[in-house]
Amino acid sequence: TNASITVLGLGAMGSAITARLRETGYDTTVWNRTAAKTEPHVEAGSRAAPTVAEAIKTGDFVLVVLLDHASVREQLEPVADALKEKVVINLTTTTPNESRATAAWAAEHGIAYLDGAIMAVPEMIGGPGSRLLYSGDENAYAIARTILETLGTADYEGTDAGLASLKDMALLSAMDLMFTGYVQAIAMMRTVGVSAYDTAEEVQAWLGAMLPHGRGLAEIIDGRTYETGGQSADFTRAAQASMITASREQGIRADLLEPHLKLLNELAATGRGGKDWLAIIELLTIK
Numbered sequence: 001t002n003a004s005i006t007v008l009g010l011g012a013m014g015s016a017i018t019a020r021l022r023e024t025g026y027d028t029t030v031w032n033r034t035a036a037k038t039e040p041h042v043e044a045g046s047r048a049a050p051t052v053a054e055a056i057k058t059g060d061f062v063l064v065v066l067l068d069h070a071s072v073r074e075q076l077e078p079v080a081d082a083l084k085e086k087v088v089i090n091l092t093t094t095t096p097n098e099s100r101a102t103a104a105w106a107a108e109h110g111i112a113y114l115d116g117a118i119m120a121v122p123e124m125i126g127g128p129g130s131r132l133l134y135s136g137d138e139n140a141y142a143i144a145r146t147i148l149e150t151l152g153t154a155d156y157e158g159t160d161a162g163l164a165s166l167k168d169m170a171l172l173s174a175m176d177l178m179f180t181g182y183v184q185a186i187a188m189m190r191t192v193g194v195s196a197y198d199t200a201e202e203v204q205a206w207l208g209a210m211l212p213h214g215r216g217l218a219e220i221i222d223g224r225t226y227e228t229g230g231q232s233a234d235f236t237r238a239a240q241a242s243m244i245t246a247s248r249e250q251g252i253r254a255d256l257l258e259p260h261l262k263l264l265n266e267l268a269a270t271g272r273g274g275k276d277w278l279a280i281i282e283l284l285t286i287k
């Protein structure tokens with residue numbers, strides 16, 4: 001653990017990562033735009049640098065944990081030359097194409113670049129549930145792996161630098177649709193005085209029972225014929241319409257439910273009402 005690591009960005013996540021690296025015995029140098037945030041880290045044994053250029057001098061590895069793509073480029077571009085002998089690992093959340101653009105920029109400047117995505121909240125870093133995804137320069141991953149594994153389970157997704165971000169966004173999309181589902185259910189039940197807490201408990205139990213069916217859905221999609229063994233688009237349209245009507249009867253908007261029905265209606269309108277409802281996936285491809 002004698003590698004020297006520079007962390008750029010001491011927000012909630014950068015702070016958790018720095019603390020974990022320090023705790024594991026790494027030598028850490030930190031930089032943050034608002035310098036005051038470096039103070040607790042210096043007290044705990046990290047070195048603070050006043051500028052990005054100074055900060056990267058002491059690190060073999062540069063971990064970037066800033067707000068977004070724009071802030072990363074703003075901070076890294078002026079120090080491109082100094083990053084040449086370093087391994088840059090960008091853990092900032094970006095889109096796949098933003099990751100690819102930064103990887104292309106790094107390649108142009110001869111910088112070893114790894115893009116990462118953090119599937120954890122700060123409190124989880126270094127703990128058993130923490131998982132981080134990486135993609136890009138395979139050699140950089142091999143060199144950095146021991147360090148990265150101290151943050152959580154490390155998974156290398158492939159040489160396309162956009163892959164970690166893509167999986168991050170796909171998993172977040174699934175989570176987002178699920179949790180907006182909680183909101184819809186709570187809004188509906190609140191109309192008869194049921195607390196959010198109680199409905200959340202009900203939703204959790206119900207989803208827990210339903211989640212194991214997810215693999216079965218994947219088999220139907222992989223089959224590509226959408227011959228339904230279960231729920232046809234027409235059946236699901238009726239069910240979906242009932243949910244929307246029930247919601248409105250209670251005085252609750254159905255905006256969160258409507259996009260799904262719109263896709264099912266599109267299937268029916270193109271003669272596929274008898275197919276499995278999962279055929280909506282074929283409509284999602286932007287033509």
Ligand code: NDP
Binds near residue numbers: 010
């Ligand atoms: P915070 O809002 O806590 O921190 C943001 C950091 O970015 C601060 O250090 C801030 O500096 C810095 N920053 C913002 N704009 C600039 C800029 N233009 N130039 C330099 N520095 C800038 O965010 P988090 O630490 O929570 O998140 C950091 C990254 O980690 C994000 O991409 C986020 O999506 C990702 N992430 C966070 C998770 C979480 O649960 N928190 C989970 C998974 C990923 P300053 O202190 O000066 O404002």
